[in-house]
Amino acid sequence: MAGQWLQFVAGGLTAGAIYALVALGFSIVYNASHAINFSQGEFVMIGGMSAVWLVAAGLPLAIAVPLAVIIAMLVGALVERLAIEPARNADVVTLIIITIGVALLLRGLAQVLWDKRIHALPAFSGTEPISVLGATLVPQCLWVLGGTAVAVLVLGWFFDRTLFGKAMRASAHNPLAARLMGIDTRIVMRVSFALAAMLGALGGVLTAPITLTSYDIGVMLGLKGFAAAMLGGLGSFGGAIIGGLLLGLFEGLGAGFVSSAYKDALAFVVILAVLFLMPGGLLGARRSDRV
Numbered sequence: 394m395a396g397q398w399l400q401f402v403a404g405g406l407t408a409g410a411i412y413a414l415v416a417l418g419f420s421i422v423y424n425a426s427h428a429i430n431f432s433q434g435e436f437v438m439i440g441g442m443s444a445v446w447l448v449a450a451g452l453p454l455a456i457a458v459p460l461a462v463i464i465a466m467l468v469g470a471l472v473e474r475l476a477i478e479p480a481r482n483a484d485v486v487t488l489i490i491i492t493i494g495v496a497l498l499l500r501g502l503a504q505v506l507w508d509k510r511i512h513a514l515p516a517f518s519g520t521e522p523i524s525v526l527g528a529t530l531v532p533q534c535l536w537v538l539g540g541t542a543v544a545v546l547v548l549g550w551f552f553d554r555t556l557f558g559k560a561m562r563a564s565a566h567n568p569l570a571a572r573l574m575g576i577d578t579r580i581v582m583r584v585s586f587a588l589a590a591m592l593g594a595l596g597g598v599l600t601a602p603i604t605l606t607s608y609d610i611g612v613m614l615g616l617k618g619f620a621a622a623m624l625g626g627l628g629s630f631g632g633a634i635i636g637g638l639l640l641g642l643f644e645g646l647g648a649g650f651v652s653s654a655y656k657d658a659l660a661f662v663v664i665l666a667v668l669f670l671m672p673g674g675l676l677g678a679r680r681s682d683r684v
Contacts, residue, residue: 401645407534409641410541414596415618416625416633418589423628424565425585428488432472432496433593434615439465440594441606442503445512454515462594469590473583503608514601537599544595545634561585613657620664626674635675
């Protein structure tokens with residue numbers, strides 16, 4: 394019984410780590426622009442599909458994965474420049490509609506550039522299962538958990554220790570004061586979208602060997618990442634991590650002890666519960682006039 398519990402918990406934490414990365418992307422863009430980027434899930438797709446495409450072109454996995462993340466970052470910066478910056482003074486509903494349109498566009502381009510088939514990315518270090526206290530794990534699960542932990546630590550160092558990271562935090566707290574201090578908030582916005590895209594793409598390449606990838610994989614992952622961000626507190630980095638892991642655990646335990654048929658529905662139940670019972674999330678959403 395203990396091994397069964399551990400199996401469900403391990404699966405839940407693996408999924409939760411991906412949700413946390415997507416939720417962090419939502420929080421970064423929300424803090425920078427006060428808008429919700431509903432195209433965030435598409436960067437998960439771009440990361441996974443780009444890596445598959447590069448590996449199929451003959452590149453080693455160790456080169457294809459970083460290149461896929463860089464491609465997603467460039468797309469994220471381009472989305473901000475072409476779609477978000479021209480509408481920076483628009484109301485929040487308009488910005489949401491724009492990001493939904495961007496998501497549809499990216500999904501359509503993925504069908505044209507690649508295809509509609511489901512693809513597998515090779516595992517980073519083999520597929521031989523590992524037995525831990527009665528639970529069976531594939532090595533890629535450890536890559537997911539370790540990669541997420543490293544990404545969170547590097548992100549924390551970037552925002553706390555680097556000058557540009559502090560400029561981004563200042564812009565999120567008070568854009569007008571940041572501009573008066575000489576901070577170019579347009580560059581901050583572009584970098585925010587690039588960082589969010591990087592986190593999404595990292596989730597895409599880490600999970601592709603387990604869950605496979607396709608042109609439409611970003612739809613559900615984006616919604617679950619948004620649910621995780623809402624659960625933890627939209628705009629809170631710590632909340633995004635906690636929300637992602639908790640949502641993954643809810644899914645893993647629910648699928649194991651109730652039914653896997655309801656696994657995807659849990660994300661929407663979480664969104665509704667948070668909106669009704671604690672609109673600020675577990676750690677409190679960042680306050681803004683445009684929420």
